[in-house]
Amino acid sequence: MNMSPIDLREKAHWVWRETLAVHRRAPETRLASSLSSIEIFVALYYGGVLRFDPTQPLAEHRDRCVISKGHGSICMYPILADLGYFPLDELKRVCQTGSFLGGIPDPVIPGYETVNGSLGHGVGVATGMALGLKCKGSDRSVFVVSGDGELHEGANWEAIMFASQHKLDNLHLIIDDNRISMLGYTDDIVSHGSLSARLSAFGWDCLEVDGHDVAAVQAALLKMKKNRAGKPKALIARTLKGHGVPGLENAPLSHIMNPKPELIDSLLEQNP
Amino acid sequence: MSIKPLAMRDVLLDRIWRAMAEDAKIYFVSADFGSPVLDKIRADFPDRFVNVGIAEQNLINISAGLALEGYTVFAYAIAPFITMRCYEQIRVSLALLSEVRPMNVNLIGVGAGYSYVVSGPTHQCYEDLTLMRALPNFRVLSPSDHISAGALFDRCASTKGPKYLRFDAQVLPVIYENGAPDLDVGFHIHSTGKDVCLIATGYMLHTALNVAANLTAAGHSVGIIDLFDISNFAADQLQAVLSSYAGIVTLEEGFRGRGGVDSMFFEFIARRGLSTRMLNIGVEGGYRFELGSREELHEQVGIGPQSVLSSVTTFVQSLSD
Structure with missing residues (x-):
């Protein structure tokens, strides 16, 4: 699937609405961090970046997409349903008894590769997958989506060092750089400074992009994927936590804030 | 040879x-x-x-x-x-x-x-x-x-x-001269006795064999089991073996009473309703910084041959009280 920029924007808007609707029904889900990553996932799945097959989620010929920022990927629920990984009706049962769509996604969900609830594991596992794919001569790619706050976990940097050492140019790290973790701005907690400079110093090729410009994200991802120059690659997507929701957007405590149902209703009405 | x-x-x-x-x-x-x-x-x-x-x-x-x-x-x-x-x-x-x-x-x-x-x-x-x-x-x-x-x-x-x-990081004496134990069973019976059964894992099997020789010389009838699969042994088969003993002793090179093999057997006995009594041998106390040979260190924390022989002898005597 390779949508035009206009269609991608429309799809991103639909996902934004559906994510709000899921959260309206299931307020246990983390909304703010799921709104910052929408355009990243829309570009990956609708922008001709990932090779995937909803009828065979773990088919050998797929590109691997590891979603490390588990909490902040509730927007994947409507995307996976829309693509046919499971019926759209499942979106109405999120967090309910018998549903497989929980407050934090688990690998029982078709389309999820790994365990995501505990942060800081995705980059390492994705790096192992990239090594495995290289070893068996596969040209498939591995994408891993991480938050910037999650990069405080030191195990990420063990994998980041390893990936450049082993020239894993089939590995793509996308950082949803919303600059907020649970208790505030990451710059006030443990600042990454420039992630691009930091990752470049670790031997990665880096691109930066406005993470809410879905066409720009798509273009950057397609360029990255094509580039196999012996280095792992990172895309730093500058995003806003709580994107598009007044009071939530870029609020330091947005991770643990739930907008009132009336606000969600009004946003959905005003933004058809 | x-x-x-x-x-x-x-x-x-x-x-x-x-x-x-x-x-x-x-x-x-x-x-x-x-x-x-x-x-x-x-x-x-x-x-x-x-x-x-x-x-x-x-x-x-x-x-x-x-x-x-x-x-x-x-x-x-x-x-x-x-x-x-x-x-x-x-x-x-x-x-x-x-x-x-x-x-x-x-x-x-x-x-x-x-x-x-x-x-x-x-x-x-x-x-x-x-x-x-x-x-x-x-x-x-x-x-x-x-x-x-x-x-x-x-x-x-x-x-x-x-x-x-x-x-183990050290080279240990050969136990299975005649071939490896049955991996499907998860444990191996080295000897069968009547009074007490020593259940050991890893290095502590060697200690158990040493102690059993002394116990036997002292007139006790001792069984020895090597438990090499901690998580997946033939439980019914092991229960049948242990049921014939008045007492069992677990030996592990791990902290005593902190959820290791001993805890597993206390639970095993309780869940299966066995009437056998149990003594758990493991590392006593906390972390230590003393230097010495492995045997000396083992004696300091209660898992050396002399310590174990003493503990088991007392335990065996208590079984007939």
Whole structure:
């Protein structure tokens, strides 16, 4: 699937609405961090970046997409349903008894590769997958989506060092750089400074992009994927936590804030 | 002709090296930990050997990723580091993920108990049995000599799921001169008695054999069992064996009363309603910094032959009170 920029924007808007609707029904889900990553996932799945097959989620010929920022990927629920990984009706049962769509996604969900609830594991596992794919001569790619706050976990940097050492140019790290973790701005907690400079110093090729410009994200991802120059690659997507929701957007405590149902209703009405 | 004792790790690594020539799906990952036999793997299979450096968290996650791509992975490091430095990676990326996605990752931890004698408590390992047996989906294997250690290769290669192999760092005397024990049973009966049964794992089997000889000389009838599969032994069969004893004694090179093999058998007795009494032998107290031979250190913490003989003798006498 390779949508035009206009269609991608429309799809991103639909996902934004559906994510709000899921959260309206299931307020246990983390909304703010799921709104910052929408355009990243829309570009990956609708922008001709990932090779995937909803009828065979773990088919050998797929590109691997590891979603490390588990909490902040509730927007994947409507995307996976829309693509046919499971019926759209499942979106109405999120967090309910018998549903497989929980407050934090688990690998029982078709389309999820790994365990995501505990942060800081995705980059390492994705790096192992990239090594495995290289070893068996596969040209498939591995994408891993991480938050910037999650990069405080030191195990990420063990994998980041390893990936450049082993020239894993089939590995793509996308950082949803919303600059907020649970208790505030990451710059006030443990600042990454420039992630691009930091990752470049670790031997990665880096691109930066406005993470809410879905066409720009798509273009950057397609360029990255094509580039196999012996280095792992990172895309730093500058995003806003709580994107598009007044009071939530870029609020330091947005991770643990739930907008009132009336606000969600009004946003959905005003933004058809 | 007697068999020359070898290091457990070298025997298993040799089996892995031989198998890698036949099976392109075996991958070996080390956390900067070596052995002379490992040099053969590094030299002959550079495309399926990787050293992640001193980075056990990454060791586990890289291993998980490789296993998801279909490789049978052997991950190798010092026992306390491959279990405790990276416990959350083990829990999330192996124990938990293998619930959903089949994977074959075998953690080889070298340095069980006090086997790194003079290296002190950072390199000694007395908590791993407790921690690793707490994880669903994990198989915990604790051999007592190089024959039984090497035999684990077939089980590791052919059985999916994450496993922890607890290996001694020292060369231990050969126990299984006549061939490896039955891996399906998970334990091996070395002798049958009437009064008391010693259930030991790893190095402590050697202590049990030593102590049993003294007990027998003193007129007691002693059974000895090597429990080498901590997580998956033939429980009904073991119950039938233990039912004939008035008392059983567990021996482990791990902390006493902190959830290890002893806790497992207290629970085993309670759940199965056995009337047998039990004494648990394990490392008493906390961390210690004294230097000495392994035997001296063992005596200091209550698991040396003299200490065990004394404890078991008192226990056996109490059984007839």
